[in-house]
Amino acid sequence: MSDSKIPGTTVGVDPEDTKKEKKNWWERVFTVDVLFSPNIWIFIFALSIILLLGWFFGNRIFTEITAAKNWFQDEAPFSIIVYYIVFSLCALVLIPYGPFCIAIGFIFGLWWGLLIQIIxxxxxxxxxxxxxRYGFKDKVEEVIYKSDGSNVWKGLMRYMNKDWKEAAKINLILCFxxxxFGSHPYLFALSAVPFDQFVLVFVVGMIPSTVLNLLIGQALEEATAPEGTNIYHIAGTCLAILGTIIAVWYASTIAQEVLDEADQEYEATERDRLVP
Structure with missing residues (x-):
């Protein structure tokens, strides 16, 4: 009697075993040992400090930039060059992107602000x-590869490196x-993705959130003007917020699929390596 083949499965493979192999990536990474590891709590503490500092300095930055509105407008383009230097240095230490962008929208409006922010x-x-890529890639890889979640990291790197389309997909997902802001270029610096491929997709992916923040800044500026706020700008801002929420939700739904595929990519590579 011949073995019958169940649709969607491979002959000789138990479907239950297949289901067990398709565990979510966090079930593989966040084991009891990992959750009680001092390293993971040090990381969480450090990340919390970074976010708190980012929130604090972000508010201060927005206040300082908007207070210097006349200087930015009168001293352009010199003031824009100063802005680029400050923005880039703050991005190095993961200061949030939003306050800068909202402040530029407050000073220059949507269209000039968009040009300034893209540059x-x-x-x-x-x-x-x-x-x-050239400063600490080797050191970071050394630390990550020794961690309990290294299989997910290796799978993600292989997934990004195998095809420019897959790397672009992850690039766009992260934008939403x-x-x-600064963690995004750092992540791709650890991969083998060329800079030109990364930056082109990155700029395109950052446009929606940039437009949203610029509209918020422009609306804040109009609220302080004698003539009041333009109702069309308010409507556009509301639509942009709604669109961003939908985009974030959609990105989160496919982010899990990407991580699962990266994990499977790693396991398949390991099996091929072990097979004589």
């Missing part, structure tokens, strides 16, 4: 990318995730 994104991304 700022390119310059800061170049700085962070090359600092990450609530992570510090």
């Amino acid at each position: 700022a994104i390119i310059l800061s991304a170049a700085l962070l990318f090359f600092v990450g 995730m609530p992570i510090p």
